[in-house]
Amino acid sequence: MADFNAFVIIFLIIFIIWLPQAIYQILVWSYWWQVKEYRLDRFWIFLKTADGRQKLGLNIIILKFIVLVFSFIYIPISLLLFFYQDLILIKDLFQKRARKPVITKRINKIYITGFFGIVLTIFAFYFLGFRRALLLGEFALILTPYVGILWTIPIVKRVKKEEIQKAKAVLSKIKPTVIGITGSYGKTTTKEFVAHLLSQKFITAKTEGSENTEFGIARKTQKNVFNGTKFFVVEMGAYKKGEIRKLADIVNPSIGIITGIEEQHLSLFGSLQDIKDAKYELIESLPKEGIALFNLTNEYCRGLYQKARQANNSWKILGYYAGQKRINFNEKPDIVLTPEKISSAGCEFELEYENENKRFYAPIKGLHLLQNLAAAILVARQFGLSWKMIKRGIETLVMPEGTMNVYRIKNNVLVIDDSRNSNPSAFSSALDYLSLIEGKKKVVITNGIIELGDSSDYIHFRLGKEMKHSIDKILLTNKDFYESFKKGLGKYIYKLVL
Structure with missing residues (x-):
């Protein structure tokens, strides 16, 4: 005992x-x-x-x-x-x-x-x-x-199947025009901009936050699409080929937007070509009379744009461009946004569309966001929104949480929260925005960019080079990228703190 x-x-x-x-x-x-x-x-x-x-x-x-x-x-x-x-x-x-x-x-x-x-x-x-x-x-x-x-x-498969069936039943009953949005970057912001502009005239639903999986889309369809809904704007994400097609099978989009292609999640896709093929599944899922929009500011999107034009199909193919330097295209973009006056508060830009020239002001922080806005304006014009409605929508844009949100705290310190975005283009654009702020020390806090595969070392090296003159201190929270940043910073390595 x-x-x-x-x-x-x-x-x-x-x-x-x-x-x-x-x-x-x-x-x-x-x-x-x-x-x-x-x-x-x-x-x-x-x-x-x-x-x-x-x-x-x-x-x-x-x-x-x-x-x-x-x-x-x-x-x-x-x-x-x-x-x-x-x-x-x-x-x-x-x-x-x-x-x-x-x-x-x-x-x-x-x-x-x-x-x-x-x-x-x-x-x-x-x-x-x-x-x-x-x-x-x-x-x-x-x-x-x-x-x-x-x-x-x-259990998850069974529940997911049930949720998808319910979502399809809702869409079959309400019959909204579904706009699918995919890309390596800019999906969430483009979705928010498109939905906001369309809502100036129509009852418009959207998926929430960055929910872009089968489960998320199916459940937000049931939650947000109701009688009278004219448009449903859906963000679509993927890590493998075939996943966008599954999402498209749920909502059957009649409009598809590809926001841009780069090496994001390359380690999961396997190759850049697989990324392009996966995103293009959205376009392949469109009906015969569907509308396909491509970001012609992005090199890889221009290739997909040409691919769509050469396809034996009756799609309406549109392209949009936003930037300070115009690139020569085989085809002229359907809309062009050119920044004219840029400040830390927003951007004044000139718009060219169907032989019309307009000037607008948008409270957006970052030139890259003009690309997303160009897509939204182009969609809005396809469905008859007046320039007055579009102007009202542009001036009342609100950035998604964690996307270039600017806060002023004690001692006149500015905090810029771009933590939602984890891709090379958004990182570079955030640095460009910082360059507009004068008279302050600039500190970047970053975890680096994950899942870039073999491109990781070069991309972080390039970002290091971009920061060596414009940033006073870089606080890195992930030692996986220390050597790459170090090489990019060169003699300015003293700015990097791990």
């Missing part, structure tokens, strides 16, 4: 020390699985980066395994390590830095799976002994979130 009581006391001490850090690890790993949309390809790429390993606490996890393997020598060393992890949890909770996923039905099922892993560890204490049970428990902490993802896949 005494031996059993001693076992129980030791078990309770070990379990109480082990459990908090175990729960926290499940929370953190579940959080990052959710951020990566439960996709093994995205999570694996994240895991291979130094930033990913740090955020997942992989070094500490490896250390725990090493200590447990050799803990037959002195097991309290393991307890000290677990206790150290508990202190980190307390600190993160106190500083409100603890990572935890958004609560959904799926994440709750993943939590339950993790709970079973903990229960299994409790039973293992009795049958395997403390050291082996803890080893088993640590394996369970890593595996159970993914096991939870795997066994919920059939």
Whole structure:
């Protein structure tokens, strides 16, 4: 009896020390699985980066395994390590830095799976002994979130199928004109601009935020499309070929906009050609009398524009251009926006459309946003909006959250939040905007740009070169890109802080 009581006391001490850090690890790993949309390809790429390993606490996890393997020598060393992890949890909770996923039905099922892993560890204490049970428990902490993802896949597929059917029923009943928007960058802002301008005359629905997956689109269709809705503006995202086609099959767009092509998510697509093919799926999904719009400011979009014109189809092919320098085209853009007066508050620009010249002011921060606005104006004109309506819409534009939002805080400090955008074009454009602000020190805080594949080193090198003269300090939060930025900055390396 005494031996059993001693076992129980030791078990309770070990379990109480082990459990908090175990729960926290499940929370953190579940959080990052959710951020990566439960996709093994995205999570694996994240895991291979130094930033990913740090955020997942992989070094500490490896250390725990090493200590447990050799803990037959002195097991309290393991307890000290677990206790150290508990202190980190307390600190993160106190500083409100603890990572935890958004609560959904799926994440709750993943939590339950993790709970079973903990229960299994409790039973293992009795049958395997403390050291082996803890080893088993640590394996369970890593595996159970993914096991939870795997066994919920059939449930998710069934629910997704039901949601898609409901969305299709809504669209079949209401019959709005659906505008699909895709590209490597500018999707969300273009969607917001298009919907805002059309809403000056028509009842217009849109997907929300950056929701651009099958689930997100299906559910926002049911939520936002109702009787009387004339237009439904849909953002479409993808990481692989075939995914845009699936989204188009849900909403059946009659208008497609490709906002631009670059190396974003190259590590997932595999090649730049695959990115172009994937985005072009939107155009291929249009009906015979569909309208296709291409951003002719972008080199790769110009290629897709020519491809669409050469296709044996009756699509209406339109192109838009925005910028200070006109590029020679085989075909003239249908609309051209040329910035005339640029300030930190907004942009005054000249518009050319069907032999008309107009001048407008837009409260947008960043020249790249003129490209998105050009697409919106072109769509608005296709559906009969007057210049008066368009002017009213332009002057009342509101930027999406995390897209060139400017805040003034204490001591006259300006904070520019462009955290939603994580692509090379937006990064360069944000730097251009900073150059318009005079008389202030300029500090860039960046995590770098993820999932660029083989292009990552060159792109971060190029961004470093762009910043070496115009930026006073660069605070880099991801050491994966340190060497690339360092090479780009050259002798101005002193500006870079990791």
